Amino acid sequence: MKGNDSEKSYCYRYWRPAVAADNAVFRFDGKNLQILLVRRKNDPYKGKWAFPGGFMEEGETLQQAALRELKEETGVVPEFTRELCSQSDPHRDPREQVISVVFYSFAHNQTATANDDAAEAQWFNIYELPELAFDHAEIFQKAIDMIRLTIRFDPAFFCLLDSEFTLPDLCRLWSSAFNKKFDRRNFQKHWTTFSLLTNIIEPVDSPSNTKTSPRAPKFYKFNRESYIKFRKKNRFHF
Amino acid sequence: MKGNDSEKSYCYRYWRPAVAADNAVFRFDGKNLQILLVRRKNDPYKGKWAFPGGFMEEGETLQQAALRELKEETGVVPEFTRELCSQSDPHRDPREQVISVVFYSFAHNQTATANDDAAEAQWFNIYELPELAFDHAEIFQKAIDMIRLTIRFDPAFFCLLDSEFTLPDLCRLWSSAFNKKFDRRNFQKHWTTFSLLTNIIEPVDSPSNTKTSPRAPKFYKFNRESYIKFRKKNRFHF
DNA sequence: TTATATTGTGTATAAAGTACACACAATAAA
DNA sequence: TTTATTGTGTGTACTTTATACACAATATAA
Numbered sequence: 001m002k003g004n005d006s007e008k009s010y011c012y013r014y015w016r017p018a019v020a021a022d023n024a025v026f027r028f029d030g031k032n033l034q035i036l037l038v039r040r041k042n043d044p045y046k047g048k049w050a051f052p053g054g055f056m057e058e059g060e061t062l063q064q065a066a067l068r069e070l071k072e073e074t075g076v077v078p079e080f081t082r083e084l085c086s087q088s089d090p091h092r093d094p095r096e097q098v099i100s101v102v103f104y105s106f107a108h109n110q111t112a113t114a115n116d117d118a119a120e121a122q123w124f125n126i127y128e129l130p131e132l133a134f135d136h137a138e139i140f141q142k143a144i145d146m147i148r149l150t151i152r153f154d155p156a157f158f159c160l161l162d163s164e165f166t167l168p169d170l171c172r173l174w175s176s177a178f179n180k181k182f183d184r185r186n187f188q189k190h191w192t193t194f195s196l197l198t199n200i201i202e203p204v205d206s207p208s209n210t211k212t213s214p215r216a217p218k219f220y221k222f223n224r225e226s227y228i229k230f231r232k233k234n235r236f237h238f
Numbered sequence: 239m240k241g242n243d244s245e246k247s248y249c250y251r252y253w254r255p256a257v258a259a260d261n262a263v264f265r266f267d268g269k270n271l272q273i274l275l276v277r278r279k280n281d282p283y284k285g286k287w288a289f290p291g292g293f294m295e296e297g298e299t300l301q302q303a304a305l306r307e308l309k310e311e312t313g314v315v316p317e318f319t320r321e322l323c324s325q326s327d328p329h330r331d332p333r334e335q336v337i338s339v340v341f342y343s344f345a346h347n348q349t350a351t352a353n354d355d356a357a358e359a360q361w362f363n364i365y366e367l368p369e370l371a372f373d374h375a376e377i378f379q380k381a382i383d384m385i386r387l388t389i390r391f392d393p394a395f396f397c398l399l400d401s402e403f404t405l406p407d408l409c410r411l412w413s414s415a416f417n418k419k420f421d422r423r424n425f426q427k428h429w430t431t432f433s434l435l436t437n438i439i440e441p442v443d444s445p446s447n448t449k450t451s452p453r454a455p456k457f458y459k460f461n462r463e464s465y466i467k468f469r470k471k472n473r474f475h476f
Numbered sequence: 477t478t479a480t481a482t483t484g485t486g487t488a489t490a491a492a493g494t495a496c497a498c499a500c501a502a503t504a505a506a
Numbered sequence: 507t508t509t510a511t512t513g514t515g516t517g518t519a520c521t522t523t524a525t526a527c528a529c530a531a532t533a534t535a536a
Contacts, residue, residue: 011246015296016254019337058253062326062337086324086339088300099257099300101324101339168483186525188484193523214482215532406514424494426515431492452502453514 017088020100021066022053022136024143025078027107028160030169032125033147033176035140036107037132038073038118044094045133047119052076053100054117066103074112074121078105079159085142092135100134104143106159127179147177153231158222164204166217167191199226255326258338259304260291260374262381263316265345266398268407270363271385271414273378274345275370276311276356282332283371290314290356291338304341312350312359316343317397323380330373338372342381344397365417385415391469396460402442404455405429437464 025036037049054069056062063081070076081103088099112121124130132140151157151174161169171187195201204219263274275287292307294300301319308314319341326337350359362368370378389395389412399407409425433439442457 008249008251010251010253011249012254012256013246013248014256014293015248016250017257017294017296018250018252019255019257055252056255056326056337058255058335059328061328062324083323085321086300088294088339090297090299097296099294099339101326101337166483183525183527184483185485185527189486190524213532214480214534215484217483404514421495422513423496423515423517428493452512453500454502455514 018093018096018098019056019062020053020098021056021062021069022051022100022102022139023066023070023078023081024051024084024102024104024139025070025074025076025107026104026126026143026147026160027110027123028173028176029123031172031176032127033160033173034123035126035129035143036074036076036112036121036123037130038114039120039122040133041117041119048133049122049124049130050133050136051102051139052118052121053102062101063103066101067105070105072116073114073118075115076107076110076112078107078110080156081105082156084146085139087135087139089135102139102142104146106156108159108161126176144177151177155222155224155227158224161222164219164221166219168217195220198230199223200230256331256334256336257294257300258291258336259294259300259307260289260338260340260377261304261308261316261319262289262322262340262342262377263308263312263314263345264342264364264381264385264398265348265361266411266414267361269410269414270365271398271411272361273364273367273381274312274314274350274359274361275368276352277358277360278371279355279357285357286371287360287362287368288371288374289340289377290359291340292355300339301341304339305343308343310354311352311356313353314345314348314350316345316348318394319343320394322384323377325373325377327373340377340380342384344394346397346399364414382415389415393460393462393465396462399460402457402459404457406455433458436468437461438468 023036027034027036036052038052039049040046052070052073053066054072056065057068060068063083067077067081070078082105084102084104086099086101090097092098092100112123114121126140126144129137129140157173158165160173167188168184170191171182171184174187175182191201200223201220202223204221265272265274274290276290277287278284290308290311291304292310294303295306298306301321305315305319308316320343322340322342324337324339328335330336330338350361352359364378364382367375367378395411396403398411405426406422408429409420409422412425413420429439438461439458440461442459
């Protein structure tokens with residue numbers, strides 16, 4: 001035990017919790033929102049699925065820690081990341097008190113390969129998840145709630161689509177986010193009239209992406225500047 | 239130095255940051271939203287104003303830590319608390335790397351008295367703040383953004399009002415939150431028609447609270463159950 | 477050709493947001 | 507007593523947005 005103790009070389013005057021950073025990474029396969037999970041190689045919860053993540057290291061921010069662990073474990077480098085919540089129940093980790101600050105990210109068309117602490121890395125449809133380790137089921141619910149709240153006004157969601165996308169694509173994204181069918185025609189009208197006023201989405205004349213579909217849909221691209229300008233104007237409206 | 243080192247009795251195998259919990263506490267004086275600040279008694283930022291807060295202790299959650307420190311420093315016990323964000327820039331504290339998880343709270347008609355580490359505790363109108371310590375100005379901006387986002391659908395904001403309130407009261411609260419005048423007549427119409435459909439606010443027959451005002455306004459009370467029911471139904475609507 | 481699936485457009489109606497006129501009651505000043 | 511001021515309640519006209527649903531256009535498959 002002496003040898004074990006001598007390895008404990010980081011000493012502080014007051015108690016400190018271990019600090020982890022986890023990442024709920026989403027992608028959209030054109031039909032379903034998916035989330036990236038890794039199967040744990042070690043105890044606790046060995047063999048269970050969990051969000052990629054790990055312990056914070058000196059000199060980095062929590063977000064850097066979350067992205068570093070994500071890349072180490074799965075190779076994924078998301079286009080967008082933002083903080084979701086922190087988890088700090090004293091017994092959430094059976095080993096000792098570990099607080100976790102959780103981020104959510106959007107990645108586009110990325111595959112995942114298991115490295116490091118991860119036995120497997122896999123994308124799951126968000127409504128077909130396996131059993132999750134720790135309090136990660138609770139985190140997932142928070143992530144879904146956040147997505148449903150922010151999809152209304154957050155430009156980041158366009159990261160999930162190709163740079164040139166169709167309105168049916170956008171509608172399917174929303175349908176998956178809310179797990180609910182939307183009237184495609186009203187959805188379309190909403191975004192086109194919306195666009196006329198705000199220029200948030202612009203038609204693309206020569207779509208580089210040609211899908212084989214019964215009737216060829218129109219392609220649009222997202223105008224980030226217009227979206228941000230729109231948000232600033234409409235901070236509030238009755 | 240040996241004596242100093244011997245006091246460092248919490249030893250870990252890996253590096254850990256210090257973990258603090260801070261609290262942005264709001265109240266509403268009937269005209270302005272106010273936020274609770276304490277003047278720092280010690281370095282760093284000695285004499286500057288900051289959000290109440292302090293270091294996490296073993297066996298408690300981050301929220302418990304934030305509320306404990308708030309009570310210790312100011313005596314305030316808020317009616318509502320929720321997580322806001324975490325701050326983890328490695329240099330946000332000049333002493334060493336300290337991450338802070340920040341909460342925001344609503345308190346109703348509470349006065350603050352300085353205790354503990356706080357030289358003074360004082361409520362400030364949110365648009366008349368003094369210079370803030372650490373990265374607390376950045377935190378304040380996040381808190382305001384959060385308030386402007388969630389006031390639309392969060393029952394918690396009624397904590398800021400008396401249990402029996404008037405629509406002009408509610409309008410003033412929103413005006414303060416957005417730092418912008420709203421048309422009181424349309425505001426009133428919005429909430430009364432809103433209420434007819436949802437029962438979120440109910441008229442009070444015999445107002446216990448009689449203000450001396452040119453014309454006595456009607457009093458209402460908040461129906462939390464109706465609000466939550468409304469939120470569940472209207473998760474989304476085009 | 478015919479059937480089917482997918483996309484685009486249109487129309488009618490209802491609901492909600494916005495702008496603004498005006499009436500009423502209490503208080504203070506003339 | 508009259509008059510002005512202020513905070514409050516009601517009403518009206520207009521614009522915008524949401525909802526339900528009909529129907530046409532186009533490509534694929536039988």
